[in-house]
Amino acid sequence: PQLINRIAAGEVIERPTSVIKELVENSLDAKATQIHITVRGGGQSLVRIQDNGHGMVEEDLKLSVHRHTTSKLSHSDLWNIHTFGFRGEALASITSVSKATLTSKVLDHPHGFSLYIEGGTQHPLKPIACETGTCIEIRDLFFATPARLKFLRSPSQEYIHITHCLDRFLLLNPAVSFFLRLDEKQKIFEATSLENRIQHLLNMPSTQGFWLQTQIQDITVTGWGALPGAHRRNADRLFVYVNQRPIEDRMLIQSIRFAYQDLIPKDRYPCVILFLSIPYSDVDVNVHPAKTQVRFKAPQEIRAVVIAALKKALMQNGQ
Numbered sequence: 001p002q003l004i005n006r007i008a009a010g011e012v013i014e015r016p017t018s019v020i021k022e023l024v025e026n027s028l029d030a031k032a033t034q035i036h037i038t039v040r041g042g043g044q045s046l047v048r049i050q051d052n053g054h055g056m057v058e059e060d061l062k063l064s065v066h067r068h069t070t071s072k073l074s075h076s077d078l079w080n081i082h083t084f085g086f087r088g089e090a091l092a093s094i095t096s097v098s099k100a101t102l103t104s105k106v107l108d109h110p111h112g113f114s115l116y117i118e119g120g121t122q123h124p125l126k127p128i129a130c131e132t133g134t135c136i137e138i139r140d141l142f143f144a145t146p147a148r149l150k151f152l153r154s155p156s157q158e159y160i161h162i163t164h165c166l167d168r169f170l171l172l173n174p175a176v177s178f179f180l181r182l183d184e185k186q187k188i189f190e191a192t193s194l195e196n197r198i199q200h201l202l203n204m205p206s207t208q209g210f211w212l213q214t215q216i217q218d219i220t221v222t223g224w225g226a227l228p229g230a231h232r233r234n235a236d237r238l239f240v241y242v243n244q245r246p247i248e249d250r251m252l253i254q255s256i257r258f259a260y261q262d263l264i265p266k267d268r269y270p271c272v273i274l275f276l277s278i279p280y281s282d283v284d285v286n287v288h289p290a291k292t293q294v295r296f297k298a299p300q301e302i303r304a305v306v307i308a309a310l311k312k313a314l315m316q317n318g319q
């Protein structure tokens with residue numbers, strides 16, 4: 001299984017940012033309201049994610065690093081996925097190519113357990129005094145796959161990706177407090193409203209934008225967009241979520257650009273946050289292990305709804 005895990009790691013864990021994405025998703029799945037994220041050396045030397053979620057009992061902690069053990073999916077559920085995780089391969093993959101310490105405690109247990117696993121080799125569990133929740137510490141990522149190590153970018157490059165990835169979670173979860181530490185840089189995002197989170201993150205008062213909400217048949221689009229005058233010069237900031245998952249999708253991004261097309265100068269870029277809600281049977285999130293891509297059954301319909309939603313809101317706001 002070690003070889004399989006390392007091969008899977010190549011797919012799921014492309015780079016240090018992928019580790020952070022998977023671990024933060026797990027913390028959110030565990031209903032954490034506070035997540036501490038510490039990163040050193042661009043994530044290659046250290047990624048530590050500590051949460052106050054529901055934690056794991058001894059047996060689950062042991063199983064969590066095994067491939068295809070997920071506590072989140074029953075077979076008939078495949079089209080009806082409400083949690084981020086469901087494949088049960090992230091922890092198995094990550095711990096097969098790093099030196100990992102997993103610590104976890106559930107609420108009604110007096111102490112927690114700690115598990116050390118190096119290159120996929122699991123050491124015996126140890127009881128440990130700790131708070132309720134889970135702390136996962138990943139050191140020396142890819143030490144077990146030197147070929148992958150060679151392709152890592154510089155820490156500063158990686159921090160751009162990490163920030164991009166975390167921004168998506170910050171906007172999706174304004175009610176969760178995030179404490180970030182990237183090397184010596186510290187940033188705190190206290191739990192707040194979506195409005196305040198937008199303001200904080202995009203550095204733009206939410207009055208420079210508009211809220212939008214449109215429902216056409218069983219597709220709902222909600223979100224926020226900056227007014228054309230408030231748009232960015234250097235790069236666009238588009239955040240798109242489908243059924244509460246941050247996703248990357250060309251079609252959706254092009255739809256947003258299209259809706260703004262005649263309203264902003266060519267050298268300006270839109271700044272939009274869109275939450276799409278689509279019946280689970282009309283979208284497949286199980287396309288890629290990293291789960292940032294989706295496949296729509298009727299992409300043209302989605303495109304039309306997104307454009308309609310944005311145009312309507314822009315018009316209502318005098319554009």
Ligand code: ADP
Binds near residue numbers: 071091
């Ligand atoms: P998945 O998220 O797809 O189920 P993972 O490999 O990411 O697979 O995690 C395996 C299992 O470990 C999860 O199903 C969950 O039961 C447990 N787990 C992982 N991280 C946490 C956490 N932060 N809090 C509680 N349980 C966790």
Ligand code: MG
Binds near residue numbers: 025026084085090
């Ligand atoms: Mg997961």
